[in-house]
Amino acid sequence: MPLIEEDLNSLGDSRRVAEKRLEQNVRKLSKNPTIQKLFNDFLEEYKNLDHMEKINNENLSTINYYMPHHGVFKPDSTSTKLRVVFNASSPTTTGKSLNDVLLSGKINEDVFNIMLRFRKLQIVLIVDQLFAKFLLIPPKETCSESSGKQKRRKNQLLTD
Numbered sequence: 001m002p003l004i005e006e007d008l009n010s011l012g013d014s015r016r017v018a019e020k021r022l023e024q025n026v027r028k029l030s031k032n033p034t035i036q037k038l039f040n041d042f043l044e045e046y047k048n049l050d051h052m053e054k055i056n057n058e059n060l061s062t063i064n065y066y067m068p069h070h071g072v073f074k075p076d077s078t079s080t081k082l083r084v085v086f087n088a089s090s091p092t093t094t095g096k097s098l099n100d101v102l103l104s105g106k107i108n109e110d111v112f113n114i115m116l117r118f119r120k121l122q123i124v125l126i127v128d129q130l131f132a133k134f135l136l137i138p139p140k141e142t143c144s145e146s147s148g149k150q151k152r153r154k155n156q157l158l159t160d
Helices: 015-030 033-048 111-118
Strands: 052-054 069-073 082-086 154-157
Touching: 015 033, 015 069, 033 052, 033 069, 033 082
Parallel strands: none
Antiparallel strands: 052 154, 069 082
């Protein structure tokens, strides 16, 4: 979703909250190696799919939003036992969250208008994007970190 440019500058610091939640997540994951492996596998898959990459502090823009995330474990699930949830509602030091600066409104046009346009064309193609690609955040404005005892690496989300 597009961002409200004038509100983007009102985002405060989110790094401390994200790091605190990451520490809580690491402690929780360390108590259950099975869930920790699933979580680390998810992060590895995100890297392999080019949805995030390692970043350097020197390459950060002036506006950064560190998005807290955590795993939701459902052992009875037949498809995905662990689902990772990114929390864009987490407030920054100014009290604003990433969700607060996203432009909200209609995502899809009315079906009636779409159907009217169909009549004008001989060939019509319909496509559907992956759910993971619906949020349009410039890559330099998002960050994720791996969990575990290894040295912390900062990773940049690349989904768009």
